[in-house]
Amino acid sequence: MAEPFVNGDVLHLACGVCPSRRLPVGEFDVFERPSKECPYNPADGYRYTADGTPVCVHPDRVGLPVARYKSENAPLTAELHLPPDPSELVPYLHDVLYGAAPVLLDQFIALASAEIRRQFPDLDATDVLRRAMG
Template sequence: MPEPFVNGDVHHRACGICPSRVHAVGEFDVFERPTAECPFNKADGHRYLSDGTPVCVHPEKVGLPARRYKSENAPLTVELQLPPDPSAVVPYLHDVLYGAAPVLLDDLISQAQQQIRQHFPELDPLAVMRQALS
């Protein structure tokens, strides 16, 4: 069995009953909020789709976009959109990078460096990333 996404980290924002604490990324779906489609199971405290797929209903806590990773094999991707104001880039990247699931970080960092070069040629991508990650 693959390693759980959140393994023993008591400081992680994921709920104590989140499927991310039991399953690897891609082995559960993430919904924006609870729905009738993924009812609460009183027996074990988790939410499931009718096919048995575990569901997390707090994308902001697990750092993953709401998608059907397990039930529909949705790709694990995220699209970064830097703010138009150069002074807002560092705080935006700080929040995005610190709130993202670790599996997404390489892609987010690559996108950030590319977009900084493209949209803000006056900014040094490496300096911006250092500030965002400090």
């Protein structure tokens, strides 16, 4: 059996009944918020879609983009929108990297490095990333 996405870390921001605490990424969907599409099941404390897919309703807490990972086999992808002002890069990237799901960190770092070089060719992308992670 695959490891759960959140592996017993009691300090993790994921809710105590989040499917990320018992299932690996790809085995549950992530919705933007609670909705009628994923009602709460009082029998076990989880939320499910009509077809029985477990649902997390706090993407910011688990660091995953909203997507139908299980029910529609959506790919897990990192997406960045760098600020136009280079002075905002370090705080923006700090928040993105520290809020990201661990499975996305490599993607975010590679994407950020390429995007910094593309949008801000005068900046040292490695230095910006080091400061963001420091």
